[in-house]
Amino acid sequence: GAGVSQTPSNKVTEKGKYVELRCDPISGHTALYWYRQSLGQGPEFLIYFQGTGAADDSGLPNDRFFAVRPEGSVSTLKIQRTERGDSAVYLCASSPQGGAGGPATQYFGPGTRLLVL
Amino acid sequence: EDKVVQSPLSLVVHEGDTVTLNCSYEVTNFRSLLWYKQEKKAPTFLFMLTSSGIEKKSGRLSSILDKKELFSILNITATQTGDSAVYLCAVELLDDKIIFGKGTRLHILP
Numbered sequence: 412g413a414g415v416s417q418t419p420s421n422k423v424t425e426k427g428k429y430v431e432l433r434c435d436p437i438s439g440h441t442a443l444y445w446y447r448q449s450l451g452q453g454p455e456f457l458i459y460f461q462g463t464g465a466a467d468d469s470g471l472p473n474d475r476f477f478a479v480r481p482e483g484s485v486s487t488l489k490i491q492r493t494e495r496g497d498s499a500v501y502l503c504a505s506s507p508q509g510g511a512g513g514p515a516t517q518y519f520g521p522g523t524r525l526l527v528l
Numbered sequence: 529e530d531k532v533v534q535s536p537l538s539l540v541v542h543e544g545d546t547v548t549l550n551c552s553y554e555v556t557n558f559r560s561l562l563w564y565k566q567e568k569k570a571p572t573f574l575f576m577l578t579s580s581g582i583e584k585k586s587g588r589l590s591s592i593l594d595k596k597e598l599f600s601i602l603n604i605t606a607t608q609t610g611d612s613a614v615y616l617c618a619v620e621l622l623d624d625k626i627i628f629g630k631g632t633r634l635h636i637l638p
Contacts, residue, residue: 415570442624453532453616453628454571467625500569517562517626519570 415520417503423526424493432488432523436505443486444517445478446502454502460486493527500524530555534617534629542637545607549632551617552599561593561600564616566631571616574602604634612636 416435424430436443442461446454456470463483471477475493480486490497504517535550553561560578564571575584577593577600584591588607593600604611614631621627 444626446628451630453534453618453630456625456627459624461624467623469625502570516573516576518573519564522569524569 415503415505415518417501417520417523419523420521421524421526423528425528426493426495428493428527430490430493430525432490432501432525434486434488434503434505434520436484436486436503437507437518438484440505440507440518441483442506442517443480444504444506445486445488446504448500448502448522450499457488490525493525495527498525498527530619530621530627532617532619532627532629534615534632536632537630538633538635540635540637541607543607543609545636546603546605547607547634549602549604549615549617549634550599551601551629553617553619553627554598555619555621555627557622558595559620559622562618562620562626563591563600563602564618566614566616567612574615607636609636609638 418433444459445457448454458468458478459466460480463480475491478488500522502522503520506517532553560576562576563574565574575591580595588605591602612635614633616628616631618626618628
């Protein structure tokens, strides 16, 4: 595809429910990042994948958050027992390289706006 | 703790004015500094800076990095209403993590 896509674009759920947010990176991009952006704030790093493995998950706020990228392409961010404070825009970005490959541009998806009632 | 601080947080100017947005950082293991423009949802890439003193330019936008003083500026000359957006500064670390500032919300009045 032409760019990073994310689905759904909007998600409204009730407190305590489980949600899955999907990210389709640009084809061939090995690195994939998840960010959370609250109103008036910059994107906050959550987790970074290099291929299929989570290279750095230090930004996940607690064990209710989990992300997978089983085939090194599409990634799913999973949030269990959602809380109102989880409401935010969840952004995904992909990059053609990372690690020893040096600096590389991240391309962002349009994000998923999550609202927990 | 790694941090990126942007100033001002918001700015309102008239069309045609020149603006300078500031970004300072305190991080370990710096790799590059990035500027993004965010209008609705997805930030769009503007510049990547890795070396001090070398200006990057794209049309009316330009940016420069000072690795000694740990800051960068983004200049926009002859501003237009379409420049209205949030401008995000971010620092990429050697472990590939990216730390964002809170952004500068720029509003251009016609």
